[in-house]
Amino acid sequence: xxKNLNAEIVAVGTELLLxxxxxxxxQWISETLASIGIDVHHHVVVGDNLRRVEExxxxxxxxxxxxxxxxxxxxxxxxxxxEAFQQITGMEIIEHEPAMKKIEAFFQKQNTVMTPNNRxxxxxxxxxxxxxxxxxxxxxxxxxxxxxxxxxxxxxxREMKQMMADSVVPHLQHISxxxxxxxxxxxxxxxxxxxxxxxxxxxIIRHQMNPTIAPLAQNKGVGxxxxxxxxxxxxxxxxxxxxxxxxxxxxxxxxxxxxxQTLEEKVLALLKQANKSIGAAESLTGGMFTxxxxxxxxxxDVCPGGIVCYDTKVKENVLQIPQNxxxxxxxxxxxxxxAMAENTSSLLDTDIGISxxxxxxxxxxxxxxxxxxxxxxxxxxxxxARKFSFxxxxxxxxxxxxxxxxxxxxxLLN
Amino acid sequence: xxKNLNAEIVAVGTELLLxxxxxxxxQWISETLASIGIDVHHHVVVGDNLRRVEExxxxxxxxxxxxxxxxxxxxxxxxxxxEAFQQITGMEIIEHEPAMKKIEAFFQKQNTVMTPNNRxxxxxxxxxxxxxxxxxxxxxxxxxxxxxxxxxxxxxxREMKQMMADSVVPHLQHISxxxxxxxxxxxxxxxxxxxxxxxxxxxIIRHQMNPTIAPLAQNKGVGxxxxxxxxxxxxxxxxxxxxxxxxxxxxxxxxxxxxxQTLEEKVLALLKQANKSIGAAESLTGGMFTxxxxxxxxxxDVCPGGIVCYDTKVKENVLQIPQNxxxxxxxxxxxxxxAMAENTSSLLDTDIGISxxxxxxxxxxxxxxxxxxxxxxxxxxxxxARKFSFxxxxxxxxxxxxxxxxxxxxxLLN
Numbered sequence: 001x002x003k004n005l006n007a008e009i010v011a012v013g014t015e016l017l018l019x020x021x022x023x024x025x026x027q028w029i030s031e032t033l034a035s036i037g038i039d040v041h042h043h044v045v046v047g048d049n050l051r052r053v054e055e056x057x058x059x060x061x062x063x064x065x066x067x068x069x070x071x072x073x074x075x076x077x078x079x080x081x082x083e084a085f086q087q088i089t090g091m092e093i094i095e096h097e098p099a100m101k102k103i104e105a106f107f108q109k110q111n112t113v114m115t116p117n118n119r120x121x122x123x124x125x126x127x128x129x130x131x132x133x134x135x136x137x138x139x140x141x142x143x144x145x146x147x148x149x150x151x152x153x154x155x156x157x158r159e160m161k162q163m164m165a166d167s168v169v170p171h172l173q174h175i176s177x178x179x180x181x182x183x184x185x186x187x188x189x190x191x192x193x194x195x196x197x198x199x200x201x202x203x204i205i206r207h208q209m210n211p212t213i214a215p216l217a218q219n220k221g222v223g224x225x226x227x228x229x230x231x232x233x234x235x236x237x238x239x240x241x242x243x244x245x246x247x248x249x250x251x252x253x254x255x256x257x258x259x260x261q262t263l264e265e266k267v268l269a270l271l272k273q274a275n276k277s278i279g280a281a282e283s284l285t286g287g288m289f290t291x292x293x294x295x296x297x298x299x300x301d302v303c304p305g306g307i308v309c310y311d312t313k314v315k316e317n318v319l320q321i322p323q324n325x326x327x328x329x330x331x332x333x334x335x336x337x338x339a340m341a342e343n344t345s346s347l348l349d350t351d352i353g354i355s356x357x358x359x360x361x362x363x364x365x366x367x368x369x370x371x372x373x374x375x376x377x378x379x380x381x382x383x384x385a386r387k388f389s390f391x392x393x394x395x396x397x398x399x400x401x402x403x404x405x406x407x408x409x410x411x412l413l414n
Numbered sequence: 415x416x417k418n419l420n421a422e423i424v425a426v427g428t429e430l431l432l433x434x435x436x437x438x439x440x441q442w443i444s445e446t447l448a449s450i451g452i453d454v455h456h457h458v459v460v461g462d463n464l465r466r467v468e469e470x471x472x473x474x475x476x477x478x479x480x481x482x483x484x485x486x487x488x489x490x491x492x493x494x495x496x497e498a499f500q501q502i503t504g505m506e507i508i509e510h511e512p513a514m515k516k517i518e519a520f521f522q523k524q525n526t527v528m529t530p531n532n533r534x535x536x537x538x539x540x541x542x543x544x545x546x547x548x549x550x551x552x553x554x555x556x557x558x559x560x561x562x563x564x565x566x567x568x569x570x571x572r573e574m575k576q577m578m579a580d581s582v583v584p585h586l587q588h589i590s591x592x593x594x595x596x597x598x599x600x601x602x603x604x605x606x607x608x609x610x611x612x613x614x615x616x617x618i619i620r621h622q623m624n625p626t627i628a629p630l631a632q633n634k635g636v637g638x639x640x641x642x643x644x645x646x647x648x649x650x651x652x653x654x655x656x657x658x659x660x661x662x663x664x665x666x667x668x669x670x671x672x673x674x675q676t677l678e679e680k681v682l683a684l685l686k687q688a689n690k691s692i693g694a695a696e697s698l699t700g701g702m703f704t705x706x707x708x709x710x711x712x713x714x715d716v717c718p719g720g721i722v723c724y725d726t727k728v729k730e731n732v733l734q735i736p737q738n739x740x741x742x743x744x745x746x747x748x749x750x751x752x753a754m755a756e757n758t759s760s761l762l763d764t765d766i767g768i769s770x771x772x773x774x775x776x777x778x779x780x781x782x783x784x785x786x787x788x789x790x791x792x793x794x795x796x797x798x799a800r801k802f803s804f805x806x807x808x809x810x811x812x813x814x815x816x817x818x819x820x821x822x823x824x825x826l827l828n
Binding site for chain 2 (some may be wrong): 002026027040056059196286289299301304308362
């Protein structure tokens with residue numbers, strides 16, 4: 001079997017270094033290469049500067065087997081990719097006739113005069129394989145130099161993607177001998193921190209081989225990415241399946257789904273299974289919980305609506321929270337949260353009521369500092385009301401409160 | 415005058431090389447550095463691999479004056495940024511006591527056990543300036559090595575941005591006595607399309623010099639980016655101020671704010687000025703409108719709450735929408751929207767009521783296809799109920815409906 005090839009993606013363009021756009025080309029190419037078993041070791045962005053592009057090409061050519069260059073093939077003076085590579089290789093640059101005809105035809109079709117600098121877009125390295133641009137003008141190229149494979153693609157995402165699909169991917173699949181496919185899956189967890197999760201799985205992670213195991217903390221909560229290499233998709237899937245089982249046997253209580261599954265979707269599914277409906281009373285979260293639930297298609301089966309009771313008057317007049325509770329305990333209390341959960345479920349006629357009350361900040365309220373949040377659950381199999389302290393700014397606190405609400409529901413229904 | 419410093423941004427993280435996320439940190443940092451006159455010459459992404467991170471640090475240290483490293487400071491075994499830099503420099507790594515105390519306090523606050531690997535996040539280079547993490551746990555560092563400035567920041571965007579603002583930017587502004595500053599501002603508009611805006615300003619855009627004028631269509635609506643170059647901040651600010659006035663004289667009716675000002679913030683400010691309160695009745699938007707309003711600090715002055723009436727029963731029982739309206743016109747109708755807006759304002763005792771009813775999709779409802787949305791406003795100076803058809807998936811339709819609601823309020827209050 002052939003050696004495992006690694007790739008580097010070099011984007012040429014000052015606009016990236018000015019922060020005008022993000023390098024989403026590199027992300028897309030990386031995803032594509034991973035799917036055909038090619039490891040990406042570096043992304044680089046370099047500006048439209050001949051010397052720096054040249055130096056970067058030297059570095060990339062020394063450390064990678066495959067170098068995919070995006071950008072710098074356009075008509076303007078600051079498109080320097082060809083010139084920089086020529087500095088290193090001395091390769092001759094010629095005009096590609098079919099490409100030139102296409103460019104001329106384009107301008108005729110537009111009834112506009114072709115400015116001379118457009119000829120540049122038909123210029124290619126002698127002896128390179130020219131990759132036709134189906135949607136734009138600049139031709140792509142693939143060539144081999146000093147035992148390294150070089151691909152030159154336009155920076156325009158649409159044109160780059162078309163050339164990747166038509167030419168680069170098939171080419172790489174062919175030469176990389178496809179002994180290996182890479183399959184990757186993300187296991188998602190709720191109600192457990194990254195460090196605890198990693199601690200629980202320490203030995204499994206320490207002895208990882210294939211699949212590799214990478215714990216990640218994301219906004220979506222904690223996840224573990226399993227990435228397997230194998231000869232076939234089936235084999236890779238089996239490797240992942242076995243490791244997944246091993247992990248879930250340990251921490252399955254906190255596992256809620258794989259890949260793009262969200263906790264809201266999981267909770268919604270569990271509610272449907274249990275044939276239970278839910279309604280929320282939201283103070284500081286201001287409707288975010290209900291919004292996240294209703295964002296999921298099919299929410300109408302389990303969530304008829306919710307009450308946003310940010311102001312005490314609404315807690316009293318709409319949710320009918322007894323005044324004595326508010327006066328005795330305040331609106332930021334276990335007691336108020338519990339009453340909010342109970343009353344919203346009766347007002348909305350749902351099986352489960354959930355409530356959020358607390359301080360989003362920046363200012364403290366009723367003597368409680370920002371981040372103090374009570375969450376209560378009301379349902380016939382018993383009630384729950386807990387106090388939390390969340391950190392971060394106003395929005396982070398509100399998001400964490402909502403996330404925690406879904407985690408409590410997940411625990412309840414799971 | 416000091417020499418013009420150049421910077422390189424190195425992101426450490428295999429998730430970037432797998433294409434799981436785009437390197438938006440590099441974009442944001444680049445924009446920030448440009449604004450203080452520091453040129454960025456390279457972005458690099460390298461995976462969680464000790465040898466490769468170490469090699470990249472050597473390359474970056476050789477070519478850049480300022481190296482900003484993001485990521486690899488977390489608690490897990492594959493967070494290797496400190497270790498890689500130590501390989502090169504031999505610098506001692508010590509535990510930063512204040513940071514450690516903060517981490518311990520965090521776990522106490524959460525009532526969860528701190529696993530040992532969390533200590534790692536308090537480890538810093540002896541002699542470095544520790545940058546406090548206001549929203550997370552891993553400390554940042556700035557240090558000087560071999561005449562180069564190194565900054566180590568977490569990969570979590572929120573934490574990275576806070577450290578850039580609190581420490582890195584002031585530090586760099588101080589040491590780079592930059593003689594040209596680039597100042598950029600984004601003018602934001604509501605209720606006008608990109609092409610119309612461009613048409614209205616055609617001559618101004620055609621004759622742009624300094625500042626440059628770039629119209630942009632974003633999720634946040636239509637914007638115009640003005641970018642001025644000058645010797646001093648004051649000069650740049652004046653150039654921008656003059657051009658801004660010229661633009662607003664033309665299309666000021668649609669202008670709602672600059673830079674990070676959101677339409678929700680503007681609407682909230684206008685409500686406060688007018689001393690008016692608002693409450694929403696939300697069907698398909700499921701609380702998103704109220705959530706966006708309450709996300710803004712100070713919302714309590716104008717928004718006591720809202721009603722999410724996704725299900726018809728809630729429209730009838732909580733909002734008291736007359737059955738005959740629902741039977742005669744259906745819930746997706748001008749009439750129902752108008753009643754929802756009126757009843758929510760009386761139920762919540764607000765000056766203004768706004769309502770959203772329609773089809774988020776994917777399926778059509780009551781014979782109306784996804785994207786059909788009615789939005790109504792109820793207030794003493796008159797009512798309004800309009801039909802819209804929004805395109806996109808379920809979430810896009812819901813977001814566009816909410817955005818439109820804020821635009822209608824902006825028109826009403828402006």
